[in-house]
Amino acid sequence: MRDWQTLQGDLSDHGYVASDDLAMALHIAMALGRPLLLEGAAGVGKTEVARTLAAVEDTQLIRLQCYEGLDAAQAIYEWNYQRQLLAIRAASEDGQTGAAVEKRIFSEEFLLERPLLKAIRQPKAPVLLIDEIDRADEEFEAYLLEILSDFQVTVPELGTITAVTRPIVILTSNGTRDLSDALRRRCIYAHVDYPDRATELAILAKRHPGIEARLAGQIVGFVQSIRKEELEKTPGVAEMLDFAAALSGLGINDLSDDPQVLQATLATLLKTQADRAAVPPEVAARLAGRAA
Amino acid sequence: MSKVTRFAARDPGLAPRVSGFMDHLRAHGFRLGVNETGAALRALEHVRAADPAEARLALKAVCTGSADEIERFDALFDAYWMNEGRVRQKAAPSAGPKKHTRSTREDREGRSSGQGRAEQPEGGRGRGETEAEGTGKLVASELRNLMKKDLRELVSPEDVRQAEQVARRLGQALRDRRSRRRRAAAKGAQVDFRRTIRHSLSTGGEPMRLSRRARPDRPMRIVALCDVSGSMTLYARPFLAFLSGLMRADSASDAYLFHTRMVRITEALRDDDPLRALNRITLLADGFGGGSKIGANLDQFARTYARNFVDGRSVVVILSDGYDSDAPELIDAALRRLKRRGCRVIWLNPLKGWAGYQPVARGMAAALPHLDLFAAANTLEDLAALETELERL
Numbered sequence: 001m002r003d004w005q006t007l008q009g010d011l012s013d014h015g016y017v018a019s020d021d022l023a024m025a026l027h028i029a030m031a032l033g034r035p036l037l038l039e040g041a042a043g044v045g046k047t048e049v050a051r052t053l054a055a056v057e058d059t060q061l062i063r064l065q066c067y068e069g070l071d072a073a074q075a076i077y078e079w080n081y082q083r084q085l086l087a088i089r090a091a092s093e094d095g096q097t098g099a100a101v102e103k104r105i106f107s108e109e110f111l112l113e114r115p116l117l118k119a120i121r122q123p124k125a126p127v128l129l130i131d132e133i134d135r136a137d138e139e140f141e142a143y144l145l146e147i148l149s150d151f152q153v154t155v156p157e158l159g160t161i162t163a164v165t166r167p168i169v170i171l172t173s174n175g176t177r178d179l180s181d182a183l184r185r186r187c188i189y190a191h192v193d194y195p196d197r198a199t200e201l202a203i204l205a206k207r208h209p210g211i212e213a214r215l216a217g218q219i220v221g222f223v224q225s226i227r228k229e230e231l232e233k234t235p236g237v238a239e240m241l242d243f244a245a246a247l248s249g250l251g252i253n254d255l256s257d258d259p260q261v262l263q264a265t266l267a268t269l270l271k272t273q274a275d276r277a278a279v280p281p282e283v284a285a286r287l288a289g290r291a292a
Numbered sequence: 293m294s295k296v297t298r299f300a301a302r303d304p305g306l307a308p309r310v311s312g313f314m315d316h317l318r319a320h321g322f323r324l325g326v327n328e329t330g331a332a333l334r335a336l337e338h339v340r341a342a343d344p345a346e347a348r349l350a351l352k353a354v355c356t357g358s359a360d361e362i363e364r365f366d367a368l369f370d371a372y373w374m375n376e377g378r379v380r381q382k383a384a385p386s387a388g389p390k391k392h393t394r395s396t397r398e399d400r401e402g403r404s405s406g407q408g409r410a411e412q413p414e415g416g417r418g419r420g421e422t423e424a425e426g427t428g429k430l431v432a433s434e435l436r437n438l439m440k441k442d443l444r445e446l447v448s449p450e451d452v453r454q455a456e457q458v459a460r461r462l463g464q465a466l467r468d469r470r471s472r473r474r475r476a477a478a479k480g481a482q483v484d485f486r487r488t489i490r491h492s493l494s495t496g497g498e499p500m501r502l503s504r505r506a507r508p509d510r511p512m513r514i515v516a517l518c519d520v521s522g523s524m525t526l527y528a529r530p531f532l533a534f535l536s537g538l539m540r541a542d543s544a545s546d547a548y549l550f551h552t553r554m555v556r557i558t559e560a561l562r563d564d565d566p567l568r569a570l571n572r573i574t575l576l577a578d579g580f581g582g583g584s585k586i587g588a589n590l591d592q593f594a595r596t597y598a599r600n601f602v603d604g605r606s607v608v609v610i611l612s613d614g615y616d617s618d619a620p621e622l623i624d625a626a627l628r629r630l631k632r633r634g635c636r637v638i639w640l641n642p643l644k645g646w647a648g649y650q651p652v653a654r655g656m657a658a659a660l661p662h663l664d665l666f667a668a669a670n671t672l673e674d675l676a677a678l679e680t681e682l683e684r685l
Binding site for chain 1: 486
């Protein structure tokens, strides 16, 4: 088992700059075989952790996007009804008996794996990303607890399917509702915050190595100060990267060069009408001037 | 690990120290079980435990469970392992002999009620006490129990019976229609393939009978908070009747009274004898008719009871006129916190029934943006009339 600094280094090699807290939490979660719960505002790179970890581990990423009303049929398994119907038809023409048909249509062949079942049946432990768990309802949370502690799924027609390998489980939450204590207790916890200036510079350098240092410094400075404004939706790291990509795509060398272009590229950072109104050209110019 | 074992001669070793640390965290409101102690020990095996920075990060990952706890963790860690942060030695656990650490911890616990009261449940209690002794008395002497009323005079058994019916109807109106999961139902909108195919086997694969699934309605839990401060005394009668009716009609509901303090009256109101129930809350609601601290009480509620009793399927009904002696920001923050639990918040204000009423009371104005329904309610009839509005929620 490598130590957490190696893990941090590996993540960084794959383009993800993780804070000490996060790298340690990830290390502990993997060492203890516990799920990791990542909480933080939207756009701070929670989902990206899982994606990068899968790349570091050279394994598959299995993602389950949660939403209200998510149920077993979409999260765990479902029978392939159309095929079952066809098989029954074919069997009756061949004159097979009911018991044999039943045994056949409720076999592996007709089982559709959904993310959770798929995750526990991989020969190599995958990274299982359960995204935005706070959007799923409480029943699902309770069911998830069961899977996360036993790593087995019971299909009434087939029996219990036990995990071949234990997936590395990462749950993310935007904090739109509080999660149950039971779930929190089962998980190793890390809070992902907006990165500080140095970290954000490192992220930008990793993702867009082509941007020269001075402009990178301006971009990060600008985004960091725009986060301090009263906004409905604070831009995250992903928005910052889009912003940087837009600027470099337009061939801008200095933020304060062209206020018009700057204002246009703000579309990548500010995603609501109210926020656009809150940062008129003068404010943007002031922020850009300060960042420079 | 060598650094950790070095002090074992004078000390019971790592495990008791870590469990001592867990106790320390528990004493400060962290919810940790035996399981976490084991996890913490195992986590330390996977890092260089002798390095305080690593041990801190590792224990932080295991022991915390929310952003709030992460914020407080460092100070608590310093207090226990780093001798209050005064002595920063290389090997954290060897910072001092056992006796020393223990005294630090006691020290720390002693001070905690003074230091961290804004955040901690015990702190909350501590604050409650000061109110009872300090501010509470002040209020009481100012208002001098203007209306030292007995709740029994206010509410008659007939009222309770009538209220029970109203409460039952409201409870039914408040079905949670948001369920998006489906359950087998005779008349459902969607075909239940799983059952249909299973049944079709008996008819040679011909799906003769279609099984169906529908979204079930789910009941909401009603959590009622009733303001019984001086300004509300006039309206206390219907509200209390409503509360006791509600408690009888719906076993999942929950009720609280507040004025300067908050009391949970659920158990008392469930007493078999309606009159005795009122008797019991009269005893509980000591200070009835005094001043009101809506913000502080709501905040306390959101931090304590709400954690256990309020979830996405709760409707929090606040019965109050919104005249608060606390800062309006407190109401705003408390409701924000409460809403984060996913519940819906209904505020029933008796004054809203008045012609030309504007929610100008600062507390009320602060609360408005968080409310799912803001309605008038003076009498039981008004409450009954809410049925249609609640259905729409």
